Amino acid sequence: MSTPVSHPFQAKPSLSRTFESGVFWLFRSAAYLVLACGAFVFADIVIKGAPAVFKTSFPFVNTVFLTEAPESLCVFDYEGQKREMGDREFRAFREQEAARAAAEGRKAPEIKATSFVYSAGGIFPCIVGTVLLVVGSMTIALTLGVASAIYLSEYARQGPVVAFIRLAILNLAGVPSIVFGLFGMGMFVIFLEWNVSLLAGWFTLAFMVLPVVITASEESLKSVPKGFREGSLALGATKWQTIRKAVLPYALPGILTSSILGVARVAGETAPIMFTAAYVVRDKLPWQDLQSAGDFFFQGVMALPYHIYVVSSKIPQNEYTERVQYGTAFVFLFIVALIAASSIVLRTKLRGRYKW
């Protein structure tokens, strides 16, 4: 034990110092309280949702839940036992029992089942729909957004026009998602007569994330050093050649990683697709029974966020709905979290790699 050497500049305990550290603790607790709230929500969904998705036996993942369409759950008493089955399974079971009874010369047993909508089966069509919506809308948004960012960062000179464009981008970022939904309905669904379709959803979502993509792309383009462009131009390359060969390749990783946050936003929004692309329920998968290739774009799909909304507020609540609610929420949160986390990690990595 050594007593600290005392010196004249040593911090002395005083009232103001205690007060200061108290205030700092207040700020610290604010920061950690936010984290705790987020962690609590996350943990609740994961803990209650995991049983619907994972199993204790091989293959440890509930494949039915992830690969089949939603169906009604039938609950019935049979031979003194309470059984739960999906609708299709229940019908097969009933026929099988009837056949067995016929073979044994008995009367077919009458099975009375109570059914609960959406409580059995899985969410495969919703996953497919969400993936289709994300891929399509991000393709549109990246095409438009990157082109717009290239103009803003490479060609445009500061002036009233550019200021106006920037103002529009900022304002577009603040428009509520439900307004995008209304706009998509007014323009694509009604005016262009696309009806409730993938295409309408794609454009609505793409317009919604456009500000995110433009801002992210412009930032990445700006972070490519000026020397790259000057070197290329000095060698006699044209402006377009410079952009294509000396700027875009270095900006592209940044553009993509920052845009992933836009992907998370697209995947997570419900309001814009409510009236433009989402169906409450649809039997067929998007690639089944297509009359022509064009029909693919003009069909509505099921989507994860909308499915969560439907199962948590539109159907009667009972003990069996909780499984599908938490299961869907878990899968959805997992997908979105994966996207967001990969964006954050990639960005940190990228910052370390490109240093000029």
Add this chain to the structure above:
Amino acid sequence: MTTEPPAAAVPPPSFAIVKRRLSFFGLTLDECIQVFFGGNAFVAVVVLALITYFLFREGSQFFGQNRQNLTVYRQAGLEYVDFMRRQEQAHTALTRGLFELRMRAVVDLTERQKLSLADANQRLAGFDDYAGRFDDAIGPLRGMVADLTEVATAIKTKFTINEDKMEERQQLLEAGRVAESEAVKVEAVDFERELAPILGTKEAYLEINRALKAEFATLLQRMPPAPTPALQVEVERFKVKVQAYLDTFPSIEANLAAWDYRRPVPLWKAFSAYLFGRQWLTASFWQDWYGVVPLFVGSLMVSAVALFLAIPLGVGAAVYVNQIASAREQRFIKPCIEFISAFPSVVLGFFGIAVLGEALRSMSQVTWLQWLPGFPIAERLNALTAGCLLGLIAIPTIFTLAEDALQNVPRSFKEASYALGATRLQTITRIVVPAGLSGIISAVLLGLGRVIGETMVVLLCAGNRIAIPDFTEGLGAFVQPVHTMTGIVAQEMGEVVRGGIHYRALFVVGIFLFFLSLGINFLAQKIVRRYRISVG
């Protein structure tokens, strides 16, 4: 001898590399590419313009339709009956006041004076007689309102049927089926004749009113003394209320006398009925009202709760991370909060339904928290539940932008402050935060924009009751269910007839939200630009 041809032009100099430039419409390839990108740059502007256009395209006819709606309300005599109905309803409210008075008297007598319930009831017998007589007094008026309601509804139905027929005929005409269209009989409603039974009751009404006035005057004088002395104040207050009620009679009579079904409804009425209407009532048998006030109030209340939570937490966390935390903590906290911003709102809404609503309600039943206004909470889903979750949505927005603002405060400010001997806390509260204040305020405004525009959480958790909360309960109003502007669009848009007045009303709500968000955004940018600190 060779003669050289006269050099008409200087021969082009020969380069080792000759490059031919492609050109389209007189533009080189490079210029074309520039034009292409330039065109793309305007996409944000175009989208904003398209949003504005299509919202107005669908919504702008609402005001015409609403005017028509109000015109029918007047012409079919519904407005006339509503004058009387309001008089009746005011009386019902007074009667309810009397019953509440009695309840309190019973509680007072049984708990303070330790009387048995039977004794207490006996003590209140005189009061009950009085209350009964007070309630019965309105009988004749109530009967008249009920009769007239039927008449007015019948006229309105007739009118609606005619409208439908007219539309059918129009459609047949457009389809070129003239003969069939002429077969559709439309009889114009003769309002003069139809309204006769209603207007004929004028005399009878005045008679009833006179009797009512006399009855209330005697009732006022015969008001029994309060059953317990503590309630005497309430009784006096009740008397004042009755007197005020009596004073409204002449104006009601004047309204009824001046009423004329032929008076046109001006267009501004259609606007003001929307902007200041206190009722959003659809698919009702009597009269549909499209007033945005209850929805707007709901949105504001939910946002207020959200900001009340998000401002201290978001700004506090930003200050902590930017000024106090170590570099390692920064690297941990910042991505985590960014991660929270990726939570889909529908998942948070579901969490509110499944967990938070019930948790808040059971917390509100704890005895030592009863001093809080509004506790215990009656409804699981209310403005508070939605507000808490919206707070979690707003925090990352506010945190990120506020942290940026603090980051942009020049280092020299801080160094100068330290050099003058200020402590860390003094430097933060007096120098850094004030210098970044404009950024923080704009962060809060953008957070507000995010919260007002959020749909799924309020749709799932706000309780969806379309009524202005009862503000007489003070802060307790915040635990009542509300409905919001975003929520109503999401909820009702799927169920309305395309092109109908209800459908258009929802689009007008969308227009309202759109301009509200533009306004908030504009204000936020203005504040940043106006109060930006310049380092020089």
